[in-house]
Amino acid sequence: MSCTQSTEPTENWAVEWLLGLKMRLKKQRVSTVLPEHHKVFNRLLEDPVVKRFLAWDKQLRVSDKYLLAMVIAYLSRAGLYPWQYRRIHFFVALYLANDMEEDEEDDEPPKQAILSFLFGKDDAQRPLFDHLRLQFMRCMGWKAWVTLEECEEIQAYDPELWVWGRDRALLA
Known part of the structure; x- marks a missing residue:
């Protein structure tokens, strides 16, 4: 696997407050997750093995909505071209997400x-x-930390996607 695209986040600055000639700027994080990463994820969700795995994990022990959002973040950070992603990349990213969070x-x-x-x-x-x-x-630059805000931002891109209903809190 060769890393091909730059996945460095860009920085944006926004005015936090303005009073006369004084102004305070605040750095804002800009997501590196692009629409094509969501498309890759959706394509991988249609893979029969991935579908079978998600159906198999009924208790959401390894594939709840936050871990799946981390998969999209990781696909984005890995920097491969969309056509390069295969089912194994989904499972590698999911394994890494579990490694980080569970x-x-x-x-x-x-x-x-x-x-x-x-x-x-x-x-x-x-x-x-x-x-x-x-x-x-x-390829991800060893950057495996994904914040809750990033996960929620990823889920907000397509809030009606069926996997965002995989909430462990609803199982109890």
Whole structure:
């Protein structure tokens, strides 16, 4: 996997307040998530294996709406061209999102469910997955932190998308 596009966020400045000749500027973060990243995500959601995985995760242990929003952020940060993304990139990004957000208090961390779903008991593919995960992280510039505000901004782009209904709070 080769990183192709620059994913550095741009900076915008906005006037916070203006009083006479005095003015205070505030730096605003501009999202690097573009409409084509949302299209890639929607295309990946139509993949039969991804659909089966999301249906399989009924308790939303590894694929709730925030983790899925992080997938879009990661697809954006990786900087690949939209046509380069494959189903494995969805699972790598979801694994990374779980790595960042989920506590590992269980004997088997939830992110291991992703690998179990993909490979079953066949451990032969796992080193390849780990290699791809590291390449993906390098393409992202090792920037894996996604704020709640970024997740909500991503969800607000297409609020009617069915995956944003995957809310763990509604399961209780």
